[in-house]
Amino acid sequence: MKRFLVAALAVSAISIGGLRAATAPADDRAITHVLNRIAFGPRPGDVERVRAIGLDRYVDEQLHPDRIKDEAMRGRLAELPTAQMSRREIVESIELPQIDMRRERKQQPNGGDADDPKERNPLRQRANAIVVELAEQKIVRAAYSERQLQQVLADFWFNHFNVDSRKGRDRFLVSEYERDVVRPRVLGSFRDLLGATAKSPAMLFYLDNWMSADPAGPHAPLRAARPFQGRRGREPERLALQNKNRAKKGLNENYARELMELHTLGVDGGYTQKDVTEVARAFTGWTLENPRQGGGFTFDGRLHDPGQKVVLGHVIKAGGGESDGEAVLDILVEHPSTSRFIASKLVRRFVSDTPPPALVDRAAARFRETNGDLREVMRTILTSTEFRSPEVYAVKVKSPFEFAVSALRAAGAEVAAGERAAAPAFDAKLLVRRIRDMGMALYQCQPPTGYGDTAEAWMNGGALVNRINFAIEIARGDRQLADTLGAPAFQKR
Amino acid sequence: MLSRRIFLKHGACACVSLGFAPSFLARTAFAAGGAPRAKRLIAVFQRGAVDGLSVVVPFGEREYYRARPGIAVPAPRSGDDGAIDLDGFFGLNPRLAPLAPLWSARRLAIVHACGSPDSTRSHFDAQDYMETATPGVKRTQDGWLNRYLQARRDEQAAPFRAVALAQQMPRALQGPASAVAVSDLAHFGIRAGRAGVDTGASFEDAYAAARDRVLNGTAREAFEAIRMLHAADVSRYEPANGAEYPRSPFGQALRQIAQLAKADVGLEIAFAEIGGWDTHVNQGSIRGQLANRLDDFARAIAALVADLGDLMEDTVVLTMSEFGRAVSENGGGGTDHGHGNVMLAVGGDVRGGRVYGRWPGLAIEQRYEGRDLAVTTDFRDVFGEIVVRHLGVANPAPIFPGYAISASRFPGMLA
Numbered sequence: 001m002k003r004f005l006v007a008a009l010a011v012s013a014i015s016i017g018g019l020r021a022a023t024a025p026a027d028d029r030a031i032t033h034v035l036n037r038i039a040f041g042p043r044p045g046d047v048e049r050v051r052a053i054g055l056d057r058y059v060d061e062q063l064h065p066d067r068i069k070d071e072a073m074r075g076r077l078a079e080l081p082t083a084q085m086s087r088r089e090i091v092e093s094i095e096l097p098q099i100d101m102r103r104e105r106k107q108q109p110n111g112g113d114a115d116d117p118k119e120r121n122p123l124r125q126r127a128n129a130i131v132v133e134l135a136e137q138k139i140v141r142a143a144y145s146e147r148q149l150q151q152v153l154a155d156f157w158f159n160h161f162n163v164d165s166r167k168g169r170d171r172f173l174v175s176e177y178e179r180d181v182v183r184p185r186v187l188g189s190f191r192d193l194l195g196a197t198a199k200s201p202a203m204l205f206y207l208d209n210w211m212s213a214d215p216a217g218p219h220a221p222l223r224a225a226r227p228f229q230g231r232r233g234r235e236p237e238r239l240a241l242q243n244k245n246r247a248k249k250g251l252n253e254n255y256a257r258e259l260m261e262l263h264t265l266g267v268d269g270g271y272t273q274k275d276v277t278e279v280a281r282a283f284t285g286w287t288l289e290n291p292r293q294g295g296g297f298t299f300d301g302r303l304h305d306p307g308q309k310v311v312l313g314h315v316i317k318a319g320g321g322e323s324d325g326e327a328v329l330d331i332l333v334e335h336p337s338t339s340r341f342i343a344s345k346l347v348r349r350f351v352s353d354t355p356p357p358a359l360v361d362r363a364a365a366r367f368r369e370t371n372g373d374l375r376e377v378m379r380t381i382l383t384s385t386e387f388r389s390p391e392v393y394a395v396k397v398k399s400p401f402e403f404a405v406s407a408l409r410a411a412g413a414e415v416a417a418g419e420r421a422a423a424p425a426f427d428a429k430l431l432v433r434r435i436r437d438m439g440m441a442l443y444q445c446q447p448p449t450g451y452g453d454t455a456e457a458w459m460n461g462g463a464l465v466n467r468i469n470f471a472i473e474i475a476r477g478d479r480q481l482a483d484t485l486g487a488p489a490f491q492k493r
Numbered sequence: 494m495l496s497r498r499i500f501l502k503h504g505a506c507a508c509v510s511l512g513f514a515p516s517f518l519a520r521t522a523f524a525a526g527g528a529p530r531a532k533r534l535i536a537v538f539q540r541g542a543v544d545g546l547s548v549v550v551p552f553g554e555r556e557y558y559r560a561r562p563g564i565a566v567p568a569p570r571s572g573d574d575g576a577i578d579l580d581g582f583f584g585l586n587p588r589l590a591p592l593a594p595l596w597s598a599r600r601l602a603i604v605h606a607c608g609s610p611d612s613t614r615s616h617f618d619a620q621d622y623m624e625t626a627t628p629g630v631k632r633t634q635d636g637w638l639n640r641y642l643q644a645r646r647d648e649q650a651a652p653f654r655a656v657a658l659a660q661q662m663p664r665a666l667q668g669p670a671s672a673v674a675v676s677d678l679a680h681f682g683i684r685a686g687r688a689g690v691d692t693g694a695s696f697e698d699a700y701a702a703a704r705d706r707v708l709n710g711t712a713r714e715a716f717e718a719i720r721m722l723h724a725a726d727v728s729r730y731e732p733a734n735g736a737e738y739p740r741s742p743f744g745q746a747l748r749q750i751a752q753l754a755k756a757d758v759g760l761e762i763a764f765a766e767i768g769g770w771d772t773h774v775n776q777g778s779i780r781g782q783l784a785n786r787l788d789d790f791a792r793a794i795a796a797l798v799a800d801l802g803d804l805m806e807d808t809v810v811l812t813m814s815e816f817g818r819a820v821s822e823n824g825g826g827g828t829d830h831g832h833g834n835v836m837l838a839v840g841g842d843v844r845g846g847r848v849y850g851r852w853p854g855l856a857i858e859q860r861y862e863g864r865d866l867a868v869t870t871d872f873r874d875v876f877g878e879i880v881v882r883h884l885g886v887a888n889p890a891p892i893f894p895g896y897a898i899s900a901s902r903f904p905g906m907l908a
Binding site for chain 1: 711774
C-alpha cells in the first residue's frame, strides 16, 4: 500500500501542472494536459502508457470508444442492480409496488403512519437507492473505464440535456436515460442525440411535454368555470394575468423554450416568443404511453394541434402529426446558431472558460459540414493548436465530480460500489455524499441549464473547505499526498 | 461578472496585506463606528406545502368546517382544544401557542391567501419558482436571495454574510454572490489528517500564494470564516433569555443561526428549512402528524426570537411554503396539493397583530379552479416589501426579473 502511494505521488506531482510539473519534460506536460481534459486525470502509470503509444494515437483511440476493451467495468458495476435495469423493470419492481403500498395504506382506517410520514420502509429505500446507485456507477466508470473520453462526454451531454431525478417520476427514468439515450450517442450524430432526448420519458416528464395539449383539442384539461372572478374590484392587472394563464392552459411551452435556448440555438440564437409557441404546438401529442406502467414515447393525435406552424421562418404544413416535431428538430439542427452554440460549449469544456473564437469557428464549421457529427467536431477541437497550447494547461477549475475522481485516480485509490464496498476500498456511496458536500448533487441539478462550466460556478468558501477535507480523507494519513491533492494546483485541470 | 466581483472584493482587501484578522478587525471597527446597523433576514422554507388553512384557521368561515368535517381545527373556545383567536375571524392552530405572545406584542404579522400566479401543483416546480421568485420560468439560474446579495454588493462582504443551515445550497441562495451552506457550524473547518498534524495552516499558506484569483479569493474567505467561528467559540454556546430550542434538525438550525447573528460575523441573510408538510393522509387536526410538525416549527421560532433578544429589532423572520393545500379534505383524512397559502413574518419593524391580504373566501365559486384557496397576494410582493422596507434596497427591480414590483401592491406589513 505504501509503495503504491509513493508511486501515485510521483505521478500526481507531474500531473498537477503546478511548480513541479513545470520541470517535467515538455511532452509529459502535454500528455498530462490531455489526460486532464479528455480523461479524469492521470492514474499512476498513465503518462508512461500514453507516451509509449503516442499522444495523437491515444486521442484517436479515445474518439472510438467501441474499439477500446473495457471488460473490467462489468464486474465493477455488478453490484449496482438498478444501473443495469430497464425503465420497465424499475417501474415494475420498485415504483408500482410503492404505489400499491400507498393505496393500501390509504384504505387502512388509521393509515399506519399517522405520526411519521418518513417512516423507513424497504420500498421507499429501494426507490431512493436508484439515484444513489446511478451516481455510484458514474464514479466507478469515471475512475476506472478505459473509455475515458466517453465518460467525460457522457457527463457533458447529460448536463447539456439535463434532467433532475427529484422531479416526480424522473428517479425511475434517469438510469435508462443516461445509459441508453445519452452515453451511446456522445460521439455520434447530434441530430440523433437530440431526437433521442426529445422522445425519452425522462425529458418528456422533466420538461412537461408529455402533458402538453392543443388547448382547442378534445383532451385539453377541463377548467372549472369561475363565474365570480373579477367581483369585488380585483385590479385589472391581476385579472389580465389570470386570463393569460387561462389562455395558456393545455399548451405547455417548457420543452419548446428549453429546446431552443438550452439544447440547440442558445439564448441569443435568434428565436422569438412566437417561435416558442409554434414549436410547443408542433410537439403537442409527443407524450408517454401508460406512464404508470413504465411505457415509453408515443404520439397521441388527440392531444396534437393539427394546424400549420411557422418556426424560424420555415412553414410546417398542417396535418403533419408526429412529423411536426421531427421537422422542428431538423430546422433547429441546421440553423447556424446551433453549430456555434454547441461548438462554443464544447470548446469551453475542453479548452478554456474564454473559448478562442477561431477554434469555435472551425468547430462550428465542421459541425455544419458533417451534419453535426460529434466525433468530427471533437476531433477538430482535440487536434487544434489552441487545445494543445501550453497557455491553456491547467486553466480550468475542476467541478466537484472531476476533482473527486481525479484525486482518486491520482492516489491510485480503490473504489467499490454497492455491496462490494469494503475497506480498504472507498465506498462509492460515501463519495457520492462527499461530492454533494462540495456543491454538486449528482443527477439533482434543478434547473434545465445543468451545472455551470466555469470557475465561478464551483468556488465558494464552504465548498473549498470540503474539497481540502476530501483530499485529506483520500490521503489517509499520508501528509505529502494530502498536500498534493489539497493544493491549489490540483483544483485545476 | 466574476472578475468584477473578485476584483471588488479583493481590491478592497488588498490594502490589508497582513492577512485575515486585520480585515475582520477593520470591519468590526467600522460597525462600531456609528454606521447604520445591518438588517437581517432569516428565511424559513416549509418544504412539502404546509396546509395554511390549519396554520391560520379561518374559523369565521362556515365553509371551512363544511369542507373539512374530519380535520378542521375547532373554533376558539374555553380550554386548549380550539384555535387561538386572533381577530374574531382567524385563529392560530393551538400548537402554535408559542407564537401567540408575539401576536399580542404586535411583532407577528400574517399574510394569508398568498402565493404564486403560476398554477403548478408540483412541489418541485413550485419550490423552484418561489426560490427563484420567477414563477413559470424554469431557467432562472440564481435565487432571489442571491440576487439581493448581488444588488447590495458589499465590498467588505463577510464570509458569513449569507448562510444556509443546510446540507445543500438552497436554490434561493444559489448564484454568483458568495454564500455558505453548512449543516453544522461546529464541524466547519479543516480536519486534521490521520497523522494528527495541523494541516490547516499549510493549506492556508498554499492558497494565499496561489496566483489564481478565484482560488486565492475563495480560500481567503474560507479561512477567514473558520477563524471567525473559532474566535466566536461556536461549540460552546448558551442561548440567552432562557430560550429552549427543540432538539429537532430545525430547532438546531435556528439555534446556529442565532449563534452566527450574535457572533457578529456579518450575517445578513440566513436560510433554514423544515420538511414533513406533505400531509396527504391522516393529517390530523390539533393533534397528529401536522400538529407535531407545527409544534416543532413554533417552538423553534419562539426560541430564536427570545434568544436574539434586542437583535430582533433589526431582524425579520419570514416563513414560506411552495403552495397551500386543497380546501376540502380527501378520503384519507389528509389534503391534496392546492394553491394559496399563509406566510408569517416576525420582527422589530413588522407591524404585527394583523392578518394582511384580501381574504377571497372558501365557497366553491370563490376558490381557485373550484378547489383551492385563491391567491390574492403575489408572494413576490411580500418578498419585495422585505427587500425594500426592511433590507433597504432602493431599486428592487433586478431582484424580481419579469415582474413590475411596485410598493402599491406591498401588503403593508412593515413599518
